[in-house]
Amino acid sequence: MKRKTYFTLAIAISMSVMTPSFADPVSDNETVRTYFADIFPELALESYVDGAYAIDKNGRDQWLQIEEFPPYDDAIDNGEELFDIAFANGKSYASCFDNEGIAIKQNYPYFDTEKNQVVTLELAINECRIKNGEQPLAYGKGPLAYLSAYMASTSRGELINVIVPDNAGAQAAYEEGKKFFYARRGQLNMACATCHMASAGKRLRADILSPALGHVSHFPAFRAKWDDVGTIQRRYAGCNMQIRSKPFKLQSEQYRNLEYFHTYMSNGLPLNGPGTRK
Amino acid sequence: MMTKINKLKLVCILLIPVILSACSDKEDAADVANEPIQQQEPLAQTIKQKVMETTSVEVHLQDLMHHVAQEERHANKYGYVWSVTEALIVKGYAEAEKGNEKIAKQLFYEAKLQFELSVEQAKYAEQNWTLLVPEEY
Numbered sequence: 001m002k003r004k005t006y007f008t009l010a011i012a013i014s015m016s017v018m019t020p021s022f023a024d025p026v027s028d029n030e031t032v033r034t035y036f037a038d039i040f041p042e043l044a045l046e047s048y049v050d051g052a053y054a055i056d057k058n059g060r061d062q063w064l065q066i067e068e069f070p071p072y073d074d075a076i077d078n079g080e081e082l083f084d085i086a087f088a089n090g091k092s093y094a095s096c097f098d099n100e101g102i103a104i105k106q107n108y109p110y111f112d113t114e115k116n117q118v119v120t121l122e123l124a125i126n127e128c129r130i131k132n133g134e135q136p137l138a139y140g141k142g143p144l145a146y147l148s149a150y151m152a153s154t155s156r157g158e159l160i161n162v163i164v165p166d167n168a169g170a171q172a173a174y175e176e177g178k179k180f181f182y183a184r185r186g187q188l189n190m191a192c193a194t195c196h197m198a199s200a201g202k203r204l205r206a207d208i209l210s211p212a213l214g215h216v217s218h219f220p221a222f223r224a225k226w227d228d229v230g231t232i233q234r235r236y237a238g239c240n241m242q243i244r245s246k247p248f249k250l251q252s253e254q255y256r257n258l259e260y261f262h263t264y265m266s267n268g269l270p271l272n273g274p275g276t277r278k
Numbered sequence: 279m280m281t282k283i284n285k286l287k288l289v290c291i292l293l294i295p296v297i298l299s300a301c302s303d304k305e306d307a308a309d310v311a312n313e314p315i316q317q318q319e320p321l322a323q324t325i326k327q328k329v330m331e332t333t334s335v336e337v338h339l340q341d342l343m344h345h346v347a348q349e350e351r352h353a354n355k356y357g358y359v360w361s362v363t364e365a366l367i368v369k370g371y372a373e374a375e376k377g378n379e380k381i382a383k384q385l386f387y388e389a390k391l392q393f394e395l396s397v398e399q400a401k402y403a404e405q406n407w408t409l410l411v412p413e414e415y
């Protein structure tokens with residue numbers, strides 16, 4: 001009996017030492033928030049939704065002036081118009097979403113346990129179109145980004161509420177997104193975290209690198225570089241190109257998982273999109 | 279005597295993870311990071327040198343193109359392909375069409391090396407991606 005107890009104890013200790021410990025999403029968030037609180041001790045949690053403009057005074061002054069006449073207003077108007085147009089079968093986007101599509105962005109992306117995949121708002125918009133016999137729209141920019149911008153505008157002030165259910169598929173998707181965020185890639189051998197965790201607040205040429213926390217709150221965003229509104233996944237592809245990594249297709253499993261992890265990180269922060277960025 | 283053997287077994291089992299952890303990639307990564315910078319050859323120089331070495335070997339251009347295509351399929355499976363590699367292949371085909379076989383070969387060799395490096399990067403990332411995760415407070 002004693003021998004058996006020793007053996008069991010030894011195996012248990014060995015397993016606890018050898019098994020890689022994956023933090024759960026809740027403690028991941030606590031870790032990230034404490035990490036940023038150490039870097040920016042004077043920054044309130046809600047301020048992270050302003051991205052780099054929360055920590056760059058000069059940039060913030062310019063940004064606030066731009067926001068007086070928001071360049072994304074046309075996109076919201078276009079999006080609203082598109083949202084209200086009925087499909088050929090007489091139904092509309094409102095028929096596909098909870099609360100008729102108003103003030104729901106805070107719940108996206110979510111994990112669909114039936115399809116066993118992460119569903120982003122843009123994917124859901126296209127699924128709605130397909131379900132109603134319409135052709136899907138191109139991802140990233142144009143009409144789909146306008147629709148997403150309009151839906152985001154109706155969700156302003158809502159607190160991000162992404163859920164990782166107690167489901168193996170959801171946990172795996174979250175973990176894959178986390179891995180993507182922290183893994184180095186591209187010819188420059190950089191990860192998302194290299195700039196937006198380890199170097200957040202530091203300068204990259206003339207710009208100040210934004211913290212990853214709060215990134216998702218203001219997308220779709222109007223970027224001066226794009227001269228238009230674009231989705232968060234369009235930005236992912238752009239970031240990947242900047243580090244000389246071949247980008248994935250928009251709404252690929254990789255980017256959807258990344259968006260899942262990235263958005264979960266900002267849980268509890270208010271949505272303020274669409275926003276303006278450089 | 280019997281108790282002594284059991285205790286020995288217990289110590290051995292407890293030592294297994296300690297011994298195994300000595301082989302982990304994290305340690306290797308830390309060692310590499312601690313190496314003096316002078317000992318690390320610049321990547322661009324290494325690639326250039328390898329390309330120059332390999333192009334001197336007589337290889338049929340068509341075979342090389344075939345190898346690059348195979349390497350590309352292999353690298354794509356890992357999802358870490360570099361964005362600059364495709365341009366090399368496009369340029370390589372353009373040079374081959376113009377009849378500049380030597381330049382075409384150099385470009386294809388470089389593309390092949392970049393695919394190989396992206397696979398190495400993917401394998402490293404698979405083992406070490408947690409290195410950038412902030413430690414729990």
